[in-house]
Amino acid sequence: MTDSTAPGTVEPSAPSDIRRLEEEGEIAADYLEELLDIADLDGDIDIDVDHGRAAVEIVAEAGSERALRKLVGTDGEVLDALQELTRLAVQTKTGERSRLMLDIAGFRAGRRAELAEVARAAIAEVRRSGQPVALEPMNPFERKVVHDVVAEAGLASDSEGVEPSRYVVVRQA
Incomplete structure (x- = not known):
């Protein structure tokens, strides 16, 4: 039996890992939707798995880019804090530490x-x-x-x- 994986190649995550990361994204999306409702801000939430992490982005709806920038802060400091709060919300639901990445209005990109x-x-x-x-x-x-x-x-x-x-x-x- 030979190993078909080339040296240095990263094998895809197991389906259970992908499901766990997707679940993290769903929990984070629910948390962030509530936050947007409380703050009376408009935005769509995209969920993905990127480099072995759940990745969630709040995408600005037409005309709401400026309002969402308030959730980023001057140098991303508000975004960093929201990311940590979102990770804690995920951890509270799953019992596991999250490495979720949050982006708002394309700031991190x-x-x-x-x-x-x-x-x-x-x-x-x-x-x-x-x-x-x-x-x-x-x-x-x-x-x-x-x-x-x-x-x-x-x-x-x-x-x-x-x-x-x-x-x-x-x-x-």
Whole structure:
């Protein structure tokens, strides 16, 4: 019997894992729908499973983008807090810790694109100079995005410092 999985290939999650993540998304959606009702805000909720996590997004309905931005905050700090509250709501129902990701009105998607550009600039500088490049402090979501882009480019990165001032250092592999 031979193993048909190539080295480094990630096998799909078991159906029970997918069902559990979908259940997390449904619980989160119910919680967020109640929140939107209480705050008298309009938005649709999309549920997905992405990179082994439940992913929930509140999508702005036509004309409600500005109102939903209040749930993001200036630099995403309100979004981060809502994500933690949503994770706690899921944990309360399931009894298990959730790694659910929440996005509102495309904020995280836009931020992911910005951070990919920051990472690419750091990668170019490391390749040019051969010296490590330290980036500005970032939250865990932001650091994860940078680490993923750096790894994809074949370089190495580490997180250093202490929250809330943890930052990524990009270096040669």
